[in-house]
Amino acid sequence: MSRRKFLQQIAGLLASTSVVPLSAAPAKRIVVVGAGIAGLTAAQTLRQQGHSVTVVEARDRLGGRLWTSNRWQQMPVDLGATWIHGAKDNPLSALADRIGAKRLITRYAETTTYNTAGKPLNNAESRQLEQWQARVDNALEAAQNADRDQSVKAAVEKALGWNKLKANERQLVQFILNSTLEQEYAGGIHELSAHWHDAAAAFKGDDALFAEGYQVIVGHLANGLDVRLQHIVQKVVWSDKQVAVQTDRGAFQADHVIITLPLGVLKSGQVTFSPPLPARKRQAIAALGMGTLNKCYLQFPKVFWPQDQDWLEYIPTEAGAWTEWVSLTRVAGWPVLLGFNAAERGKRIEQWTDQQIVADAMQTLRKMFGNNIPEPVDYQLTRWNADPYARGAYSFNSVGSTPAMRDHLAESLGKTVLFAGEATERKHFSSVHGAYLSGLRAAQQIL
Ligand SMILES: Cc1cc2nc3c(=O)[nH]c(=O)nc-3n(C[C@H](O)[C@H](O)[C@H](O)COP(=O)(O)OP(=O)(O)OC[C@H]3O[C@@H](n4cnc5c(N)ncnc54)[C@H](O)[C@@H]3O)c2cc1C
Known part of the structure; x- marks a missing residue:
């Protein structure tokens, strides 16, 4: 057989x-x-x-x-994995179908990106971000064809002439590297292999989460x-x-x-x-x-962010700080935001108290949505790197x-x-x- x-x-x-x-x-x-x-x-x-x-x-x-937490009635939240990545032909979709598990689809198409000042990117800013994304992609493609492996950071910085970049250009590149690579692979760009970081195969289709x-x-x-x-x-x-x-x-x-x-x-x-x-x-x-990805769920008394968007992105001054947020409003109807910190930033904030982490998250949300937003009713957060039975979130291909x-x-x-x-x-x-x-x-x- x-x-x-x-x-x-x-x-x-x-x-x-x-x-x-x-x-x-x-x-x-x-x-x-x-x-x-x-x-x-x-x-x-x-x-x-x-x-x-x-x-x-x-x-x-x-x-x-x-690891699903049932602490919030009617709002079970996953503290470990959330999604079936690429639900089409994914063996987990077949298993979920057989046991009749209800799934909800989040879409990257429903994304708003906010600039450092907290305003949604205008057309010119979106075009600029796309241009930098293309430069980063080209740099990584060239590095993948090179004989010797190096870190993603070394490859990109060399190709883009890092020392000559202006502060705002560096912020854009850091945002791209964090949101597309560190948040996905959980390793820092100084550790991720330029040759092999993206060697995993992917299933097609949307990402699905379990209701x-x-x-x-x-x-x-x-x-x-x-x-x-x-x-x-x-x-x-x-x-x-x-x-x-x-x-x-x-x-x-x-x-x-x-x-x-x-x-x-x-x-x-x-x-x-x-x-x-x-x-x-x-x-x-x-x-x-072994990389780090940490989650911070914030439950609010009301929704103050765009209800039709699944992903909210922020271009921070500090590399990797709260760049990615998921809203659970459109898909599940909950007044809940989920913020991520990956790689070095994710590891560093594990040392902080819960209150410091939540206050730090709220600082970013205030930049995006103004000073009048309400405080969260409750939060749930993770420290996967310190967990003695995981010692990180998941593995990555390092240099x-x-x-x-x-x-x-x-x-x-x-x-x-x-x-x-x-x-x-x-x-x-x-x-x-x-x-x-x-x-x-x-x-x-x-x-
Ligand atoms: C925050 C986060 C978000 C993620 N998001 C996604 C996602 O959306 N989609 C996706 O596909 N993947 C995601 N992943 C990755 C996914 O969760 C893992 O790849 C997968 O769950 C790993 O399963 P496993 O059985 O290999 O390991 P584990 O689930 O870690 O199982 C290993 C078991 O061994 C036990 N163990 C450890 N030490 C000992 C010991 N000494 N004695 C006895 N038992 C021990 C552990 O407690 C654990 O139960 C995410 C992971 C994290 C942490």
Whole structure:
């Protein structure tokens, strides 16, 4: 059976959660480390084939970087991933269709960009921004054809003659680099590889978010699974026959283990392997980047921004400060704005108190919408970089890494230890669908 056909068949099985053993082979004991989407997908697939599967998860909740907050009644908000990026032919759309999960479409066409003074760009300013975008695109295209890799920052600054640019021109270029690259890839422009930062494939179509949050997918995939929450994995002892997963609450023996630890956790060395990981997997862990993207949801007593727009952009004086906002008004009818900080700026503000972050966000919103806007009724914000079980938002291709390193990260150790998770997907890293596909792949390897 082709890989594609096989993945379609097991993805189809995930629509139901009843156990339908397809193989006559004896059941195996399998431990899955991590109850994010990669782990839950692998575990559910294997359980449906009649295997004995236990998921061990450090947190007191399921989902990992899928994390829906229900603190605001009627307004579930996603603190981790929000969208199915490219909903057409995306395997997550097929899964969502099968379980009848309602989705809402946000569109980049509904975007207003505000200048530094807080006014929507006029035609001349929009044209100027487009011209700088074209120069940045040309600079990156030339850098991708160069023999030696370099950072996005180095490539763009060299090509544009950075030292000769005026302050307002630099602000435009910084805005472009932050809003189109740092916010998407979560790595800083000084770290992103000019050759490989955009090496991921994309699905076509609009971006869709779940009306009830990504929790609908998590709940469905976890149905019927044996998940041990608050079990922190410390060590994996493996041989070609068996494997033991040691946690702070005891050890689990298995025929196979699937490791779905985030790249940031693997980098930290907080989980050790005996025998140690092979050199090229260690090199991949060291060289690939783990980026930061933080969210700040603000709930207001009333809507004071354009209700027909999904995206509100701001060109700040400080690089990367609150450049991107999403309004949840047109799609969901909520008086809620979601502001983002990515890469270095995202990391830096994690050190601030909640009040400082909200005050900083409000300063930008006052520039865009005037001093008379109301204070938020409430806020919810994230600190993904400081999260010990994520240590960042998602992986990116940094200078010094190559796409092949993701294959090295995905390689099994003998027949017993398999690897999944967004960072192991060469074509679809940094996404929910990539993590999902990696879970199907790891299950397929065992089956
Ligand atoms: C703010 C933010 C916004 C994003 N937006 C989008 C988006 O809109 N669309 C999109 O496609 N993608 C988005 N992503 C990326 C997406 O969320 C991830 O790619 C995906 O959820 C990763 O799934 P995973 O299963 O690989 O990892 P995880 O979900 O991180 O699962 C790994 C699990 O391992 C657990 N774990 C860690 N350490 C241990 C340990 N020592 N012992 C036991 N368990 C441990 C973790 O707690 C976690 O549950 C976003 C991510 C973030 C943070």
